[in-house]
Amino acid sequence: MRIAFDGGSFQQGILGGIHSVAVNFLNACRRLDPTFDVILVLDPRLGPVNPIAMAQLSWEPQTISAGVGPAYQSETRAPVGSSDPGVRLFVDGKLTDPGSNGDSVTYQGPRPEREFVILSRTAMPRDINGSSDLRKLGIAITGIVATDSSKRRSIAFDDRRLHRGYHAAEATFRWTEGSAFVPVEFFADFEDQIRVEITYNKLPIYPLSPGRLSESLESFRRELDALKLEHTTAELGARLKADGCEAYFTNHFIPAKMPQLKRFAWAYDLIPVLFPQFFHPDARQNFDANIEVFRAADRVYTISNSTLVDLAETLNLDRERLRYAGIAADVNIGPRKPDEVLKVLKKFDLQKSEYIIMVSTVEPRKNHLRLLQAYEMLRQRLPKCPKLVMVGQMGWDFQETLNFRDSRGLTADTLMLSNLTVDDLSCLYTGALFSVYPSVYEGFGLPILESMECGTPVLTSNVSSMAEIAADAALTVDPYSAEDISKGMHSLCTDAAMRANLIAKGDRRRQDYTWEKTAEIVLSDMRGLLA
Structure with a gap:
C-alpha cells in the first residue's frame, strides 16, 4: 500500500502532539506492513523540512512539495496599511503616547514601579x-537607554532579562511580539523622574482595518486564489x-482535497x-479547511470516542x-x-516525589491560571507543599497566567520549563509525586497516558476525552473550579494509598492504547476502502 500523507508537521519548528501522532502512526504501520509506504506532501510556505x-x-520516504494548503493562500498579498508602527508605552497602568522621531520613542516621567510595556x-x-x-x-528593538539627572544606563537588546513579549535576539536587534515587557528592576535605583529612550527598526508596512476598496480587491483575490x-x-x-498513491491522508496542516484519490483524515478535536475564543483567526481559518476535508472524506479516523461524537453531533457528519482509531503515547516516553531520574532532578534543583508536574503548552484552554489558583490554596492547606513544575512552550494569551504567578509570590515554588528532551521529560514524569492535567477541553490528552507510562498517578479533568482516557485510573476534578482542583491535589498529596492504587490502575489502563492497535485499525480499514 502506498498513500500520500500530509507532511506539514515535518515542517514545524516546535514538534507537538500532531507530529508525535504522525511519526508514531507511520512507524507502526511500517512495522506491521513492511510494504507500506508514503509520499510526504509538503507546502513550501510552511518553511523547510525539519531534519529532526x-x-x-524509521525509513526515508519520498517527499513532494506544492502550494496546496488552503489556509496559506494569501501570503503574497500586499496589505492595506501604514508604515507607522504606532508605538505606545503602558507604564504603571497608564497608556502614554511617547514622542517619536521615526526610529525611536522617549518616555519622560515618574520612575516605573510596576510595569513598563512597549506596545x-x-x-x-x-x-x-x-x-x-x-x-x-x-518593532525591532536596537537599544534602550535610561537616564536621570545623575546617571545613564544602557539596556542591550539581547539582555536575557528581556524575555516576556520578545522573539529571540538576532545579530543587531530583537523583535517584539507587539507587547514587550521591560522589567522595572532596571529602573529601581533611579531618581523619581526618569527618561527612557527606545530605539528600533520597523517593518515596511503594518496592516490596518480594510475599507470598501480593499474589501473589493480582497474578494477578487480570493476568487483567483x-x-x-x-x-x-x-x-x-x-x-x-x-x-x-491510492489515497491522500490529511493530518491537520495541509487539508487538501484531491478528487483523483481516496481521502482519509485524522480528526483530533x-x-x-x-471554543473559538481560545484561537486566533489564522488557526481558525486552517481548521475551517479541515472541516471541509472531513465533510468530503471517505473516512475520518478519530483519536477518541469523544471526538467522534463531537464530529457527528456538532458537524452532523x-x-x-x-x-475510532485511538492513539498512544510516544514510544520513547x-x-x-x-540514577537517571536523580541526575535530571539535580539539574533543575528538584527532589524526587517533592513536586507536582503539569505538561502542556501555556495557553488559556490548558487552564494554567486555575491551576495556579488551586496551587495557592494547596499551599495554605499543606505546610510542606510540593513544588509545581509546569513543562511546555509559551503558546498565546499567557500573560495573565504569568502575572498571577508573579503577583502572588508563587515564582519560587513554580518552575516553568520548555524544550526538554524526551529523556528529561520522562525523568521528570518518573520523579513526580503526581501529574496534573486540568484542561478545559481536549481531543485526547496525551499527558495522561504519558504519566501512566512513567508510573505516575494522574489528576485530570472530568470532561470531554480526558474522562474517557482516564476511566477509573485517574482522579478527576471539575476544571472550572479552582477549589475542586485544589481538593484533588490535596488528596493526592496526602493519601499514599490512593496514589499507589492509581499507579496500579494506570499501568493497566495504558495497555489499552498502543500504536500497533491504532495502526492495525487504520490499515485494515483503508485496505477495505481501497479494495
Whole structure:
C-alpha cells in the first residue's frame, strides 16, 4: 500500500502532539506492513523540512512539495496599511503616547514601579512579502537607554532579562511580539523622574482595518486564489496517482482535497469550533479547511470516542464515515532508572516525589491560571507543599497566567520549563509525586497516558476525552473550579494509598492504547476502502 500523507508537521519548528501522532502512526504501520509506504506532501510556505522531525521516521520516504494548503493562500498579498508602527508605552497602568522621531520613542516621567510595556502594531512577514516567516512581529528593538539627572544606563537588546513579549535576539536587534515587557528592576535605583529612550527598526508596512476598496480587491483575490488552488491540487493529485498513491491522508496542516484519490483524515478535536475564543483567526481559518476535508472524506479516523461524537453531533457528519482509531503515547516516553531520574532532578534543583508536574503548552484552554489558583490554596492547606513544575512552550494569551504567578509570590515554588528532551521529560514524569492535567477541553490528552507510562498517578479533568482516557485510573476534578482542583491535589498529596492504587490502575489502563492497535485499525480499514 502506498498513500500520500500530509507532511506539514515535518515542517514545524516546535514538534507537538500532531507530529508525535504522525511519526508514531507511520512507524507502526511500517512495522506491521513492511510494504507500506508514503509520499510526504509538503507546502513550501510552511518553511523547510525539519531534519529532526524526519529523523524520527524509521525509513526515508519520498517527499513532494506544492502550494496546496488552503489556509496559506494569501501570503503574497500586499496589505492595506501604514508604515507607522504606532508605538505606545503602558507604564504603571497608564497608556502614554511617547514622542517619536521615526526610529525611536522617549518616555519622560515618574520612575516605573510596576510595569513598563512597549506596545505596537504587529504584522507577519508572510503577509507583507510572501516569505515563510509566520512570526507576529512588532518593532525591532536596537537599544534602550535610561537616564536621570545623575546617571545613564544602557539596556542591550539581547539582555536575557528581556524575555516576556520578545522573539529571540538576532545579530543587531530583537523583535517584539507587539507587547514587550521591560522589567522595572532596571529602573529601581533611579531618581523619581526618569527618561527612557527606545530605539528600533520597523517593518515596511503594518496592516490596518480594510475599507470598501480593499474589501473589493480582497474578494477578487480570493476568487483567483480558489482557482489557483483547484488547479494546483488537481495537478498534484495526478502526479501522486502516477507515482502509485491510492489515497491522500490529511493530518491537520495541509487539508487538501484531491478528487483523483481516496481521502482519509485524522480528526483530533473540534476545539476551534466549540471554543473559538481560545484561537486566533489564522488557526481558525486552517481548521475551517479541515472541516471541509472531513465533510468530503471517505473516512475520518478519530483519536477518541469523544471526538467522534463531537464530529457527528456538532458537524452532523455521517457516523458511517467516522471510525475510532485511538492513539498512544510516544514510544520513547517511559519510566527511567533511579540514577537517571536523580541526575535530571539535580539539574533543575528538584527532589524526587517533592513536586507536582503539569505538561502542556501555556495557553488559556490548558487552564494554567486555575491551576495556579488551586496551587495557592494547596499551599495554605499543606505546610510542606510540593513544588509545581509546569513543562511546555509559551503558546498565546499567557500573560495573565504569568502575572498571577508573579503577583502572588508563587515564582519560587513554580518552575516553568520548555524544550526538554524526551529523556528529561520522562525523568521528570518518573520523579513526580503526581501529574496534573486540568484542561478545559481536549481531543485526547496525551499527558495522561504519558504519566501512566512513567508510573505516575494522574489528576485530570472530568470532561470531554480526558474522562474517557482516564476511566477509573485517574482522579478527576471539575476544571472550572479552582477549589475542586485544589481538593484533588490535596488528596493526592496526602493519601499514599490512593496514589499507589492509581499507579496500579494506570499501568493497566495504558495497555489499552498502543500504536500497533491504532495502526492495525487504520490499515485494515483503508485496505477495505481501497479494495
